[in-house]
Amino acid sequence: MKLSINRHLMQRLGFTGITLMAIATVTPIVAVVIYILIQGLPAISTEFLTGFPHDGMRAGGILPAIIGTLYLTIGTAIFSVPLGIAAAIYLSEYASDTPLTRTIRIAIINLAGIPSVVYGLFGLGLFVIFLKFGTSILAASMTLSIMTLPVIISTAEESLRSVPQGFRTVSISLGATRWQTIRRIVLKEALPGILTGVILGLERAAGETAPILFTGAAFFLPRLPGSPFDATMALPYHLFVISTQVPEMPIKIQYGTALVLLVFVLTMNLIATVIRSRARSKRQW
Amino acid sequence: MEKSLNWREFVITRLIQASGYSAIIFVALIFFFLLREGLPALAEVKPSELFNVRWYPIEDYFGILPLLTGSLIITLGAALIAVPFGIGTAVYISEIAPRWMREILKPLVELLGGLPSVVLGFLGILVLSPFIRVFLDLPTGLTALTGSILLGGIAVPTVVSVAEDALDAVPRAYREGAWALGATKWQTIWRVTLPAAKSGVLTAVMLGVGRAIGETMTVMMVTGNAPVLAIKLGSLFSPVRTMTATIAAEMGEVASGSTHYHVLFFIGMVLFLISLGVNIAASSVVFRAKKRAERILS
Amino acid sequence: MVDKIIIENLSLQYSDGVESLRDVSLNIREHAVTVLFGPAGGGKSTLLRCLNRLNDLTEVKASAGRIMIDGENVLDPKIDVIALRRKVGMVFARPVPLPMSIRENIIYGLELAGEKRRSKLDEAVERSLKLAAIWDEVKDRLNDPAIALSGGQQQRVCLARVLALQPEIILLDEPTSGLDPISTGKVEAALVELKKEYTIILVPHSVQQAGRTADYAAFFLQGELIEYGEGKSLFTAPKNKRTEDYITGRFG
Numbered sequence: 001m002k003l004s005i006n007r008h009l010m011q012r013l014g015f016t017g018i019t020l021m022a023i024a025t026v027t028p029i030v031a032v033v034i035y036i037l038i039q040g041l042p043a044i045s046t047e048f049l050t051g052f053p054h055d056g057m058r059a060g061g062i063l064p065a066i067i068g069t070l071y072l073t074i075g076t077a078i079f080s081v082p083l084g085i086a087a088a089i090y091l092s093e094y095a096s097d098t099p100l101t102r103t104i105r106i107a108i109i110n111l112a113g114i115p116s117v118v119y120g121l122f123g124l125g126l127f128v129i130f131l132k133f134g135t136s137i138l139a140a141s142m143t144l145s146i147m148t149l150p151v152i153i154s155t156a157e158e159s160l161r162s163v164p165q166g167f168r169t170v171s172i173s174l175g176a177t178r179w180q181t182i183r184r185i186v187l188k189e190a191l192p193g194i195l196t197g198v199i200l201g202l203e204r205a206a207g208e209t210a211p212i213l214f215t216g217a218a219f220f221l222p223r224l225p226g227s228p229f230d231a232t233m234a235l236p237y238h239l240f241v242i243s244t245q246v247p248e249m250p251i252k253i254q255y256g257t258a259l260v261l262l263v264f265v266l267t268m269n270l271i272a273t274v275i276r277s278r279a280r281s282k283r284q285w
Numbered sequence: 286m287e288k289s290l291n292w293r294e295f296v297i298t299r300l301i302q303a304s305g306y307s308a309i310i311f312v313a314l315i316f317f318f319l320l321r322e323g324l325p326a327l328a329e330v331k332p333s334e335l336f337n338v339r340w341y342p343i344e345d346y347f348g349i350l351p352l353l354t355g356s357l358i359i360t361l362g363a364a365l366i367a368v369p370f371g372i373g374t375a376v377y378i379s380e381i382a383p384r385w386m387r388e389i390l391k392p393l394v395e396l397l398g399g400l401p402s403v404v405l406g407f408l409g410i411l412v413l414s415p416f417i418r419v420f421l422d423l424p425t426g427l428t429a430l431t432g433s434i435l436l437g438g439i440a441v442p443t444v445v446s447v448a449e450d451a452l453d454a455v456p457r458a459y460r461e462g463a464w465a466l467g468a469t470k471w472q473t474i475w476r477v478t479l480p481a482a483k484s485g486v487l488t489a490v491m492l493g494v495g496r497a498i499g500e501t502m503t504v505m506m507v508t509g510n511a512p513v514l515a516i517k518l519g520s521l522f523s524p525v526r527t528m529t530a531t532i533a534a535e536m537g538e539v540a541s542g543s544t545h546y547h548v549l550f551f552i553g554m555v556l557f558l559i560s561l562g563v564n565i566a567a568s569s570v571v572f573r574a575k576k577r578a579e580r581i582l583s
Numbered sequence: 584m585v586d587k588i589i590i591e592n593l594s595l596q597y598s599d600g601v602e603s604l605r606d607v608s609l610n611i612r613e614h615a616v617t618v619l620f621g622p623a624g625g626g627k628s629t630l631l632r633c634l635n636r637l638n639d640l641t642e643v644k645a646s647a648g649r650i651m652i653d654g655e656n657v658l659d660p661k662i663d664v665i666a667l668r669r670k671v672g673m674v675f676a677r678p679v680p681l682p683m684s685i686r687e688n689i690i691y692g693l694e695l696a697g698e699k700r701r702s703k704l705d706e707a708v709e710r711s712l713k714l715a716a717i718w719d720e721v722k723d724r725l726n727d728p729a730i731a732l733s734g735g736q737q738q739r740v741c742l743a744r745v746l747a748l749q750p751e752i753i754l755l756d757e758p759t760s761g762l763d764p765i766s767t768g769k770v771e772a773a774l775v776e777l778k779k780e781y782t783i784i785l786v787p788h789s790v791q792q793a794g795r796t797a798d799y800a801a802f803f804l805q806g807e808l809i810e811y812g813e814g815k816s817l818f819t820a821p822k823n824k825r826t827e828d829y830i831t832g833r834f835g
Binding site for chain 2: 007008010011014015017018019021022024025026028029030032033035036083086087089090091094095103104106107108109110111112113114115116117118119120121122124125126129130146149150153177178179180200203204206207208209210213214236237239240243244251254258261262265266268269273
Binding site: 285 | 675682
């Protein structure tokens, strides 16, 4: 009997320890969001969200940074989404297990692991200097898209693969070509999952600073960017600069900027989660 | 071979194929550019000077060892935090938590993974760093420890989600077999489930570590940016500088084509190769485990 | 009675080395139910999948022989496979309703072929659901998701889906294996009606089903055709000892 008391005691202790660990991991997340909310809310006003900065960023609004992040996110989407989904379709529906396919997969894993600042270097070397785009929304978006590509490809491929194989067989047996099958059934059913992955990928791109440091971000621009070849302000870069390089920066404005960035990112997260759970309940398989 | 009279189908198929190959093209392109701008550093700076302990580019000192040790010590610190907390949380979510708790926790962890690193760095400057300075009675709160704590937090979501997937994938039959033999749930987790998910958990740790090595903004904001050789235990409590932070901080001020410029690209190449190594190691672990499983099941 | 399909010396080997069909020669009569039966691994499903070139999707290492349908060798890479698959329809062992409404399931094949006229599509829906003996059960809920039906109903919708394309040959691979006896009876009754207009090849899930439905029967064992004959005589007085052993249940 002593043996079994010991074992159950161990389980009790173990479970408590692990549970505490999980709580310790999750609590900071909630704390961070709430803290930024509390500290940043006082700064939020119509002027803050729609006005331009004054006095060396120490007053006024952050509209150009918000718009800039919006432009960059859209630009990233334009380049990475079609390419990423097409690559995912290739891997899921066309490719067989050959050395070439395995190399592609290794390449994707590697793209996913490259440090964001190395992407910045690459973007500088290729887009800004070699292709002469200069420090621009174009260069920054293309850099961010290559960084976002592996995320989109892997989530899209997983989504495509989860569509039951039986659908494809039936479709072919009724006289469909492979592409007809993909377009009418596979892609349609995988779309919510793909969309979730796209939004989560773009969310990450929106919050990144290092890739845009040398490729498109500027600290102070008097006007909103007028063309893709202009540089732009952006929320993550703006937060970085005002919290490390501007003396006498009002804390309120810093927290306000952080809050806006957080809300931008969390909203995308929320949209993705909602899409995912709604699709799960409406699924016809 | 399907006979496609439709040439539209042909064009679409070719475009899709080309998209598939694009990943390889991009990796090659990145490697090529890093090489192109980074290799000249080896010509312009003698290897003995490059692998030296003094990093002071203004006076032409390009020793990258302090940067390497800076990255190393922070990554180690981050791993010491991310591994136990990450695996522990994964075990909790996968094996212990009730269903409703799981539905709350998983999105929350995913949320942490989505937090921009600059926001965490920002809080690090304003909240964590003063706390550490006061709590540990140090001259400054911008230390390797601060960076490790934040990086640990950044790496944890990666570890949790990959490890949790791995644990989830362990067949129910394994657990039920252990219970049938009289093991407690706790014993089952440690002696059956976790070992069965070993390769997946290992991958999770490696990916988390990879994430930590590559992090830029957070470390740039909270580690103090002092390129000092970090090999003593005390180094943990003083400022250091990582390779990533160096590139981010100094790239804006270099003249294109100068030696400093080439050395920064060289450091970028080193980072690229390190992440390449970690990823190949991680995928070979999975590959070998799959082969083993195939052999056992055949 | 004409031979609709002439199979000449068909051999097939999968890329994992499994030899699925060995030198099979067989004639399929039109407007009749020909049953391919035998124990698992006999090559029956493989043969079906050759007839509508569904094997193009799997890794086939080597194949030889010809399959002549209406004078054309369908194994020839140059033929129009899409048209072939409309001519030779297939019903699978597990009902696979496409993730759409009943009506959309039925017209799927027609829309692939380019048919857009509403009147034609509606007419096809009614015609094929009646032929599959399920019109009365679903006529008021054509826009409901097909997945909401019972297993037996789903399978008959899958049959209707094939019939909508007005094929000439219908292949059925263990179509009633998951169904209850009543649904099975409905499917078998539908086949009796359908064979008047179509050529039907059926892989049954039991010898009893073979005996009930076969006009002609072919016994397959490990990729070889052992015996072929008229249904009535083959099941009561098989000529080959192995056929008799299988039918009487001495192995299976």
